[in-house]
Amino acid sequence: xxxxxLLQYAVIALAVLASAWVVLKKQFPGTVRRLRGALAxxxxxxxxxxxLQALGRCLAPPASAADGACGGxxxxxxxxxxxx
Amino acid sequence: xxxxxxPSRLALVGNPNCGKTALFNQLTGSRQKVANYxxxxxxxxxxxxxxxxxxxYAVLDLPGAYSLQPASLDEAITRDLCRxxxxxxxxxxxxxxxxxxxxxxxxLRFALEVRELGKPMIVALNMVxxxxxxxxxxxxxxxxxxxxxxxxxxxxxxxxxxxxxVARIDAMMPQLAAMPLxxxxxxxxxxxxxxxxxxxxxxxPTRTAKVDDALDxxxxxxxxxxxxxxxxxxxxxxxxxxxxxxLMDGIEAGFAWLGAAVAAVLPQGPxxxxxxxxxxxxxGSVVVFLPQILILFFFILALEESGYLPxxxxxxxxxxxxxxxxxxxxxxxLSSFACAVPGIMSTRSIQDxxxxxATILVAPLMTCSARLxxxxxxxxxxxxxxxxxxxxxxxGLVLFALYAAGILSAxxxxxxxxxxxxxxxxxxLLLELPSYRLPHARDLxxxxxxxxMIFLKRVGGIILALTILLWFLLSFxxxxxxxxxxxxxxxxAGRIGHALALFFAPLGFNWQICIALIPGLAAREVAVASLAxxxxxSAANDDAxxxxxxxxxxxxxxxATALSLLVWYIYAPMCISTLATIKRETNSWKQMxxxxxxLFAAAYLASLVTYQVAVALGAG
Numbered sequence: 001x002x003x004x005x006l007l008q009y010a011v012i013a014l015a016v017l018a019s020a021w022v023v024l025k026k027q028f029p030g031t032v033r034r035l036r037g038a039l040a041x042x043x044x045x046x047x048x049x050x051x052l053q054a055l056g057r058c059l060a061p062p063a064s065a066a067d068g069a070c071g072g073x074x075x076x077x078x079x080x081x082x083x084x
Numbered sequence: 085x086x087x088x089x090x091p092s093r094l095a096l097v098g099n100p101n102c103g104k105t106a107l108f109n110q111l112t113g114s115r116q117k118v119a120n121y122x123x124x125x126x127x128x129x130x131x132x133x134x135x136x137x138x139x140x141y142a143v144l145d146l147p148g149a150y151s152l153q154p155a156s157l158d159e160a161i162t163r164d165l166c167r168x169x170x171x172x173x174x175x176x177x178x179x180x181x182x183x184x185x186x187x188x189x190x191x192l193r194f195a196l197e198v199r200e201l202g203k204p205m206i207v208a209l210n211m212v213x214x215x216x217x218x219x220x221x222x223x224x225x226x227x228x229x230x231x232x233x234x235x236x237x238x239x240x241x242x243x244x245x246x247x248x249x250v251a252r253i254d255a256m257m258p259q260l261a262a263m264p265l266x267x268x269x270x271x272x273x274x275x276x277x278x279x280x281x282x283x284x285x286x287x288x289p290t291r292t293a294k295v296d297d298a299l300d301x302x303x304x305x306x307x308x309x310x311x312x313x314x315x316x317x318x319x320x321x322x323x324x325x326x327x328x329x330x331l332m333d334g335i336e337a338g339f340a341w342l343g344a345a346v347a348a349v350l351p352q353g354p355x356x357x358x359x360x361x362x363x364x365x366x367x368g369s370v371v372v373f374l375p376q377i378l379i380l381f382f383f384i385l386a387l388e389e390s391g392y393l394p395x396x397x398x399x400x401x402x403x404x405x406x407x408x409x410x411x412x413x414x415x416x417x418l419s420s421f422a423c424a425v426p427g428i429m430s431t432r433s434i435q436d437x438x439x440x441x442a443t444i445l446v447a448p449l450m451t452c453s454a455r456l457x458x459x460x461x462x463x464x465x466x467x468x469x470x471x472x473x474x475x476x477x478x479x480g481l482v483l484f485a486l487y488a489a490g491i492l493s494a495x496x497x498x499x500x501x502x503x504x505x506x507x508x509x510x511x512x513l514l515l516e517l518p519s520y521r522l523p524h525a526r527d528l529x530x531x532x533x534x535x536x537m538i539f540l541k542r543v544g545g546i547i548l549a550l551t552i553l554l555w556f557l558l559s560f561x562x563x564x565x566x567x568x569x570x571x572x573x574x575x576x577a578g579r580i581g582h583a584l585a586l587f588f589a590p591l592g593f594n595w596q597i598c599i600a601l602i603p604g605l606a607a608r609e610v611a612v613a614s615l616a617x618x619x620x621x622s623a624a625n626d627d628a629x630x631x632x633x634x635x636x637x638x639x640x641x642x643x644a645t646a647l648s649l650l651v652w653y654i655y656a657p658m659c660i661s662t663l664a665t666i667k668r669e670t671n672s673w674k675q676m677x678x679x680x681x682x683l684f685a686a687a688y689l690a691s692l693v694t695y696q697v698a699v700a701l702g703a704g
Contacts, residue, residue: 004351004353005353005354008353008354008355009354011355012354012355012358012556015358015552016552016553016556018549019548019549019550019552019553020549020553022545022546022549023546023549023550023553023606026545026546026549026606027546027606027660027661081091081112081132081133081134081140081141082111082112082113082131082132082133082134083133083134084111084133084134084135084136084247084250084251084254
């Protein structure tokens, strides 16, 4: 396999993985959140290397907002304040 | 009071349709939906603003309430949040009670009730411009004295219409917080107090505007009113087809050029196929329907702004009651024309739990905007564009019929559910009819921009992601060396499509349609993108792959198959977000499973009958 074709397959693999992640996050946010939490908890255990622990902290899902009933549009929540 | 570094919390409260959300948008720079009817906001929204002094505020937009003794879920949210009982929410530092200056008799009663909470409060006297036009003279100083709280005039729909309110809040915030009122001393007969305040501070020439009365005589008439409603809806669907075609042709040509340009630049290979056959063919086939969606929403937004929609609810109340719904179901069902998710959420304003459940279960039958690309594709391919009876566009007529079929199916379903429940009583409709208003150009523009951005974000997000995944499943694994069939038949998706085709063959669906149904679970318009990708990858050569989807399916499918798929999408049982929202709002897996089952069964049976009848009539 020549290098050009290999590069094309690498780009496609990245695009497919990113797409799968987007679909999972949009359609099954609760499941993704639980998975991220479980993986992060496992990674931050002291027996793992500091690098893996740091990765675990990156993977940990952010704290949820008080009200998650936005129907998945993800447009609500405070943004930057409007200056008057 | 919060620490200095924490933003002060302001809550906007008031009766429904007093302009809280418009004011919220003015204060925070948000773009929350506003409309000229009650019950648009059913949950709290939060935004931020910074006053002239540099002090920062968190502003909460709460659902409208007629009383702090709640009769519905959204009113309970407002009461609990104001009192500081809402889970996970601190009580607001101060309340901004928004009252409609054209309807003070109703709105002052609620303001008095809010005052009894004993929280620091400021009154925003909204829509003062409309009140002046009607000749309502309000003595703001007298109103301030009577209420015992600051009163500020606002026009929430105008730029800088809330500047004075911001300045007053900013200047008075420390004093407001330091001087809470004492609830017990203020309690009393609110109706009597309102009468006294109106006598002291307000001069009203007429109770309602003459224009409103004149229009209502016709538009609320039992016969002419219904005819007007049917005519309005009919004209909207005519316009969708008559106006959108040139724009759609332009977008289609643009994507065809882009595909050809990319194919010419990139060498033949998998990456070129992903970009041309997958991303450009798939997303381009969906974006082309943007003009139709915008035209449809232009009319819906204009009707919302005008104040006509509550009248339509009133007109349809008798029909809806006969079908087991109520006039209160009208607004949630109307919202479902955009998307069933906010429609189902807005059922929180329905007080009766039985009516609410019936509305939730039939809301997915309303034709959401995601179905419009599918309808438009099939109508464009199979219904000739010609004029009927000298004036009507035939394609527009078919689109109108499809929307009507969704509405009639919802009524039939709720009527059936009514047959099986014990409590068959009907609940009277109490609905506030707002004044007619000319749609505000800025609100229309913002609403259209929002709808357009929602659609394009879906194209750039979930639709693009699903198109890439589908392209992958349609392209891998490659055909074996001794392949006798087209390569796509050996792919993952090809095999799934052929397996599903056995189940859907009685409906006339080929394997390409079966593949398109799967990503349609996440977003219905992906069905169009999927078909475009499937046909592009199935093409024998580049010229065939570059063809638009419409001529491909018009030559490849029978009329019976197209009709069957159109009927399938009236029920369109596959939308994960809608089912998840039903589960959340009913808090019941059983109700969600029931909705999924009945929608699927209805879609399958209706498509089966349509296809078999069409074949029997020679359309197969």
